[in-house]
Amino acid sequence: MKILVINTGSSSLKYKLFDMNGNRAMTGGIVERIGEKESGISHMVFSKDGKETVYIKKKIVDQNQGMHEVVSFITDVKTGVIDAIKEIDAIGHRVVQGGEKLKTAILINDEVKKTIRDNNKLAPLHNPSNLTGIEVAERIFPGKPNIAVFDTNFHQTMPDKAFLYGLPYELYEKYKIRKYGFHGTSHKYVVKEASRLMGKATDRINLITLHLGNGCSACAVKKGECVDTSMGMTPLAGMMMGTRSGDIDPAIVGYLLENTDMDIRQLNRMMNKESGLKGICGLNDMRDIHAQAQKGNEKATLALEMFSYHIKKQIGAYFAVLGTVDAIVFTAGIGENDHIIRSKVCDNLSSFGVEVDLKKNKVSSSNPYLIHSESSRVQVWVIQTDEELQIAREAVQVLGKD
Ligand code: ADP
Numbered sequence: 001m002k003i004l005v006i007n008t009g010s011s012s013l014k015y016k017l018f019d020m021n022g023n024r025a026m027t028g029g030i031v032e033r034i035g036e037k038e039s040g041i042s043h044m045v046f047s048k049d050g051k052e053t054v055y056i057k058k059k060i061v062d063q064n065q066g067m068h069e070v071v072s073f074i075t076d077v078k079t080g081v082i083d084a085i086k087e088i089d090a091i092g093h094r095v096v097q098g099g100e101k102l103k104t105a106i107l108i109n110d111e112v113k114k115t116i117r118d119n120n121k122l123a124p125l126h127n128p129s130n131l132t133g134i135e136v137a138e139r140i141f142p143g144k145p146n147i148a149v150f151d152t153n154f155h156q157t158m159p160d161k162a163f164l165y166g167l168p169y170e171l172y173e174k175y176k177i178r179k180y181g182f183h184g185t186s187h188k189y190v191v192k193e194a195s196r197l198m199g200k201a202t203d204r205i206n207l208i209t210l211h212l213g214n215g216c217s218a219c220a221v222k223k224g225e226c227v228d229t230s231m232g233m234t235p236l237a238g239m240m241m242g243t244r245s246g247d248i249d250p251a252i253v254g255y256l257l258e259n260t261d262m263d264i265r266q267l268n269r270m271m272n273k274e275s276g277l278k279g280i281c282g283l284n285d286m287r288d289i290h291a292q293a294q295k296g297n298e299k300a301t302l303a304l305e306m307f308s309y310h311i312k313k314q315i316g317a318y319f320a321v322l323g324t325v326d327a328i329v330f331t332a333g334i335g336e337n338d339h340i341i342r343s344k345v346c347d348n349l350s351s352f353g354v355e356v357d358l359k360k361n362k363v364s365s366s367n368p369y370l371i372h373s374e375s376s377r378v379q380v381w382v383i384q385t386d387e388e389l390q391i392a393r394e395a396v397q398v399l400g401k402d
Helices: 063-075 110-121 127-140 153-157 169-175 184-198 251-259 264-273 276-281 286-294 298-322 332-337 339-346 387-401
Strands: 002-008 013-019 024-032 040-047 050-057 090-095 146-150 207-212 216-222 225-229 327-331 379-382
Touching: 002 063, 002 127, 002 387, 013 063, 013 387, 024 063, 024 387, 040 063, 063 127, 090 127, 090 387, 110 127, 127 146, 146 387, 153 184, 153 225, 184 207, 184 216, 184 225, 184 327, 184 379, 184 387, 207 298, 207 332, 216 298, 225 298, 251 264, 276 286, 276 298, 286 298, 298 339, 327 332, 332 339, 339 379
Parallel strands: 002 090, 090 146, 207 327, 327 379
Antiparallel strands: 002 013, 013 024, 024 040, 040 050, 207 216, 216 225
């Protein structure tokens, strides 16, 4: 069975084609800067000798044209992996906000599209583009099933004591203001992987999963299910991130509105795009920040310290939530690659039973690996996330059910 996974943003379209007989990625890529002057497509060609990226610059006006370009690439005699689109069995879509109604991956029909649209207010930067991707796919692959997998799905098991805010209850009833959490597909993938690697059934495993990329979130996982997560009603909440502030005193918003020239749009932009690591040291790529810190840039060093401190505090909170923790899992760009952040985060956690072996931690591998010392009560894993594969797997499950 072949599943095409697509993730449509406002100016990009990421895609990956899977042969599910063997969970193998056949190809993938990204259409970037859609609607801008300098659009282009990076397309991956996998061969026996490894992978190679083909890049073409081309003006792409919208997602529809972008998807047509993707189809040309994947069916082309040189860059392609299939002869015709009829070989694709289904399309799996990443959709950010499922709200409370869409708790699991689902076959898309008009009613599901309406519910996604109803959730636009909760995810104005993402859901409308995700919906565009769905409509484009329906036109380009007529008659093929489309399945939506939501970033919020994995967190729908949180109890109300964890997902409600200390605000008037009517705000939840009337406007659905609550914590939803994001990166759920990634957290779910690494939970399954950790369970497989540790040889322990998913429903018997307690984990703290740390997705540390440009966006960062932590998840407390009890018996395989999410019981709390750090992001909130939007992805702005929780730990400090690349350009997002994470949690701040909510009164700061009112203070800035009253005492500066900023309006609410500028304020939102500042908290989402100009804060976090970037706000502290002017840079948001972790590799650049390390390079600057090594040169003695004090703001870069401060940004690293703050970033690690936020994660450490989150781990402490989730130990309290879970009681017992079998493993901590690091994933995503920083979690998978940055041994300095990992060791800062886990430093001084021995009273929680977490001890990292500095030598093992420095290992770099494209396969999952353990970084704890022999005396550590809690395992510490580095596991490469694969959100697209998780979406493809869930699409197959949905098709099986139908
Ligand atoms: P996204 O949230 O956009 O999917 P990623 O998971 O790709 O983000 O993570 C991006 C982050 O990972 C960036 O801050 C980048 O600097 C960091 N990163 C990637 N590779 C490394 C590395 N080798 N060492 C440290 N940080 C890295």
